[in-house]
Amino acid sequence: MTDQTLSSLPRTDVPIHxxxxxxxxxxWDSRMLYLLLLPTVIGxxxxxxxxxxxxxxxxxxxxxxxHAHYIGVYNYQxxxxxxxxxxxxxxxxxxxxxxxxxxxxxxxxAYLIYRIPSSFQRYLYRVLIVIPVVVxxxxxxxxxxxxxxxxxxxxxxxxTVGIDSNVIWLGNAxxxxxxxxxxxxxxxxxxxVLIFLAGFLTVPHEILDAxxxxxARGWDRFWHIELPSISGQIKVMVILGFIGTIQDFGRxxxxxQGGPGWTTMVPGLRMxxxxxxxxxxxYASAIGVILFIIIFVLTLLNQRLIRGSEx
Amino acid sequence: MKNSRVFNFFAHLILITVxxxxxxxxxxxxxxxxxxxVQMATNPLLPTLPxxxxxxxxxxxxxxxxxxxxxxxxxxxxxxGNTGLAVITAYVFARYHFPGKNLIFSAILALMMIPGILxxxxxxxxxxxxxxxxxxxxxxxxxxxxxxxxxxxxxRTFFSTLPExxxxxxxxxxxxxxxxxxxxxxxxxxxxxxxMAILQFNGAWNDLIWPLLVLNRDExxxxxxxxxxxxxxxxxPEIGIQMAGSVIASIPMIIVFLIGMRAFIDGLSTGAVxx
Numbered sequence: 001m002t003d004q005t006l007s008s009l010p011r012t013d014v015p016i017h018x019x020x021x022x023x024x025x026x027x028w029d030s031r032m033l034y035l036l037l038l039p040t041v042i043g044x045x046x047x048x049x050x051x052x053x054x055x056x057x058x059x060x061x062x063x064x065x066x067h068a069h070y071i072g073v074y075n076y077q078x079x080x081x082x083x084x085x086x087x088x089x090x091x092x093x094x095x096x097x098x099x100x101x102x103x104x105x106x107x108x109x110a111y112l113i114y115r116i117p118s119s120f121q122r123y124l125y126r127v128l129i130v131i132p133v134v135v136x137x138x139x140x141x142x143x144x145x146x147x148x149x150x151x152x153x154x155x156x157x158x159x160t161v162g163i164d165s166n167v168i169w170l171g172n173a174x175x176x177x178x179x180x181x182x183x184x185x186x187x188x189x190x191x192x193v194l195i196f197l198a199g200f201l202t203v204p205h206e207i208l209d210a211x212x213x214x215x216a217r218g219w220d221r222f223w224h225i226e227l228p229s230i231s232g233q234i235k236v237m238v239i240l241g242f243i244g245t246i247q248d249f250g251r252x253x254x255x256x257q258g259g260p261g262w263t264t265m266v267p268g269l270r271m272x273x274x275x276x277x278x279x280x281x282x283y284a285s286a287i288g289v290i291l292f293i294i295i296f297v298l299t300l301l302n303q304r305l306i307r308g309s310e311x
Numbered sequence: 312m313k314n315s316r317v318f319n320f321f322a323h324l325i326l327i328t329v330x331x332x333x334x335x336x337x338x339x340x341x342x343x344x345x346x347x348x349v350q351m352a353t354n355p356l357l358p359t360l361p362x363x364x365x366x367x368x369x370x371x372x373x374x375x376x377x378x379x380x381x382x383x384x385x386x387x388x389x390x391x392g393n394t395g396l397a398v399i400t401a402y403v404f405a406r407y408h409f410p411g412k413n414l415i416f417s418a419i420l421a422l423m424m425i426p427g428i429l430x431x432x433x434x435x436x437x438x439x440x441x442x443x444x445x446x447x448x449x450x451x452x453x454x455x456x457x458x459x460x461x462x463x464x465x466x467r468t469f470f471s472t473l474p475e476x477x478x479x480x481x482x483x484x485x486x487x488x489x490x491x492x493x494x495x496x497x498x499x500x501x502x503x504x505x506x507m508a509i510l511q512f513n514g515a516w517n518d519l520i521w522p523l524l525v526l527n528r529d530e531x532x533x534x535x536x537x538x539x540x541x542x543x544x545x546x547x548p549e550i551g552i553q554m555a556g557s558v559i560a561s562i563p564m565i566i567v568f569l570i571g572m573r574a575f576i577d578g579l580s581t582g583a584v585x586x
Contacts, residue, residue: 023410026409026410027409027410027411029409030407030409030410033403033407033409034409036399036400036403037400037403037415039396039456040396040400040419040456040457040459040463041415041418042456043396043452043455043456043457044418044419044422044456044457044460045457046437046456046457047430047434047437047452047453047456047457047458048422048425048430048457048458049418049425050433050437051429051430051432051433051434051437052425052429052430052433054433054436055429055430055432055433058432058433065436065439105329108325108329109325109326109329109330112322112325112326113326115318115322116319116322116323117319125326125330128330128334129330129333130568130572131334131337132333132334132336132337133513133564133568134561134564134565134568135336135337135340135557135561135564136513136516136517136534136535136560136561136564137517137519138517138519138534138535138538138539138560139340139538139557139560139561140336141539141542142538142539142542142553142554142557143336143339143340143554143557145542145543146343146550146553151352151355152355153339153355153356156355156356157356185332186329186332186333188329188330188333218318243426247426247427247428249520250519250520253520254519254539254543268428271428271431271432272431272520275431275432275435276524281432281436284432285432285433288428288429288430288431288432289429291426291428291429292425292426292428292429295424295426296424299424
């Protein structure tokens with residue numbers, strides 16, 4: 001790879017319409033660029049597009065990973081006979097609603113930090129919020145498994161305040177799902193707080209001053225000026241949260257194995273079990289395809305919404 | 312005036328409570344990592360003396376040492392490979408025109424619409440058919456190739472905002488295209504590149520399900536899988552030792568963030584405006 005070949009690259013500063021040369025010649029001139037893109041393109045096809053297409057294909061087959069035969073939409077019809085899967089969609093719906101509601105905590109935290117006059121204190125709070133990021137997520141699985149156990153942190157705290165609690169939070173059908181949601185309390189994620197904070201900081205002072213002259217303060221100012229101005233960030237976090245939550249099955253897998261019974265089953269986990277325990281690769285693919293369609297439709301809808309609000 | 316003082320008071324009160332509850336979990340990890348099972352039974356939540364440092368040595372010998380090595384090899388390879396590839400790709404898209412550019416870039420953009428859950432099963436079979444199961448490559452290759460659409464898009468946006476005059480001036484001075492990449496693009500974008508690299512390291516270090524699927528042999532497992540399986544094991548070590556292992560698992564993240572914290576916050580703040 002010499003500088004000689006590199007200097008034959010097309011110049012970046014010449015607009016494309018001015019280069020009146022044959023297409024083939026331009027392709028030949030750009031050969032070095034294609035070479036640079038080649039690893040990304042091959043990787044993208046091999047590890048993303050090919051598996052994605054194979055998942056669609058597999059969802060119409062009875063497939064054990066080696067042999068497959070076509071069975072039409074049977075895998076999709078099978079959904080209706082799978083109470084575990086139907087239940088799991090109800091559970092994931094609850095997780096999705098909870099995820100949106102819990103965004104109010106980072107929103108509140110970001111807003112309060114933004115409203116604090118002292119820039120030193122603002123900086124201090126930002127640092128304090130970022131500190132827990134150094135603890136890897138899987139460590140919180142270990143920690144919260146203990147917190148929820150019979151003689152774990154939550155029961156110890158309840159006993160200290162006089163409630164004689166002997167609940168095994170993750171082992172009880174009434175409490176397991178709620179416990180998985182409670183995990184991570186008070187749900188402030190540094191990434192989300194920083195994004196919201198950055199949004200608040202871009203609200204122009206002129207608008208705030210003008211509003212103050214008009215007598216808008218406190219709640220009015222938050223509700224009519226500051227909140228609408230970060231609606232873009234909120235939408236992005238809602239949609240990212242949605243995409244993450246609907247696919248996630250790490251918590252149920254490692255905290256409850258989807259139990260007790262099937263009370264904490266989610267579609268991703270049902271897919272994982274179909275794949276790892278039942279060797280039903282076609283059925284697992286069908287669940288993956290359904291989740292993909294839900295994500296796809298929602299993302300499109302969201303983009304429509306964002307575009308609509310900008311017009 | 313009085314109103315704003317009341318507001319400030321409650322703002323601090325709420326912030327300290329909420330952030331305190333979050334930091335308390337980090338503190339709890341540290342406190343419990345020095346406890347024996349007797350101390351755990353009598354007083355699990357508050358600090359107790361003596362602090363049993365030997366928990367750390369025991370966790371280390373129990374397998375954390377090997378898991379740590381595996382995690383470091385895989386995560387560092389992923390960060391270097393993925394970020395390097397993303398920088399080159401983003402640079403080509405940001406600064407050059409060539410036939411098919413829009414088509415290829417759209418294909419990269421569309422990757423954002425392919426969720427990991429859709430490709431999980433076929434990706435496993437692909438890795439199996441490439442005879443990579445139970446090798447580090449099974450974890451590294453899918454993360455380096457084809458999993459960097461987000462990084463490419465963010466970096467391309469940033470690279471295109473760099474002033475053309477700089478490139479023009481360098482070109483007049485006879486700079487090669489490699490020089491333009493290495494001496495202009497990368498130094499001017501170090502904040503965004505390092506925050507992408509930190510996010511990538513964070514993701515690789517935390518990845519749990521994929522390594523669990525493709526690495527069945529205990530001696531190959533990363534910290535995430537090793538530690539979680541250790542704690543769910545029927546003859547799991549006592550809580551103090553699990554927590555000591557958890558603290559050790561956080562050390563590389565602490566180092567990464569100490570080095571990159573400033574860049575991370577800056578990178579995130581400047582990147583966020585374009586969301």
